[in-house]
Amino acid sequence: MYLWGHEVLKAFSEGFEKAGGTVVEKIFVPLNTMDMTPYLDKIKAKADQADFVWDFIIVGDSVRFHRQFVDAGLKLPR
16 A cells, blocks of 8 residues: 555545535555556446546556556546
8 A cells, every 4th residue: 555645635535525526436556556457447437427537646557557548448638
């Protein structure tokens, strides 16, 4: 578990909800995950309920996540 990431998510969520937003789901990806498919499937399942995906993923996991995000047919903001 990467505690700092959990604390950053908690701070973001609290501020977002105080501003009137709704957090649809919190998904935690273990460090050094090679296949992001199970997590991307969860994002796809909730895509119609969300306006954006906020992520806090570090180092190599971030590269893998974003590549697989696009490969899964999800779109990055332009």
